């Protein structure tokens with residue numbers, strides 16, 4: 484694994500002259516951020532040695548290097564989900580490559596179902612913590628001390644400093660910004676009403692099928708993380724609406740301007 488990470492990082496270093504220290508994983512609801520990145524250099528995943536290849540049709544898989552909010556950034560357009568059949572090492576391989584390239588701050592976004600009774604569809608939630616319900620931890624197996632400690636703390640998996648910056652931006656711009664705990668599940672099923680209820684009772688505010696593996700590896704590698712969920716549907720025992728992929732996409736697109744404005748400003752200030 485170390486050899487593969489090194490090889491991929493060397494390939495990218497040979498292509499990119501000014502390496503950023505900030506990376507962004509563009510999940511559902513953040514795709515348009517690409518339009519705000521200037522001096523863009525696209526590197527398709529299929530050209531990158533050792534990179535997993537995207538399985539989903541119509542999903543563009545590219546690494547993008549460019550400038551956002553006056554800062555050099557590296558953005559992942561398209562991520563790898565566990566439910567697609569990738570193993571945890573594949574899902575998190577790009578984060579290892581980021582680490583090898585010297586990335587110190589990671590921004591992630593996703594679409595999520597809301598369990599918190601104050602949430603509405605279209606809300607934007609800053610992730611303050613997570614509950615890992617994936618069947619496998621991405622750090623399972625041999626630990627490479629070069630990459631991080633065997634038993635990493637997850638006390639501040641999401642940087643409090645970055646949450647505070649987000650809060651002040653929301654104040655200035657008058658954005659409705661929720662806070663909450665993200666529950667990470669393998670998917671691909673949406674939850675039963677009883678499962679949404681269960682996730683709320685154990686302390687979750689939103690649930691989704693990504694993010695947690697990447698955030699664990701980023702923390703293991705010493706990065707600061709900021710995460711955002713777009714609440715695309717609501718779940719619980721009193722909620723009868725049926726979540727669909729189309730509805731999730733639609734709600735995420737609606738919230739996109741808020742998320743894009745926030746992330747752009749955060750990158751500039753962090």
Ligand code: HPA
Pocket residue numbers: 594595596597672673674690691692715716718726731
């Ligand atoms: N559950 C799980 N993942 C999701 C949901 C949900 O309700 N909405 C968007 N991603």
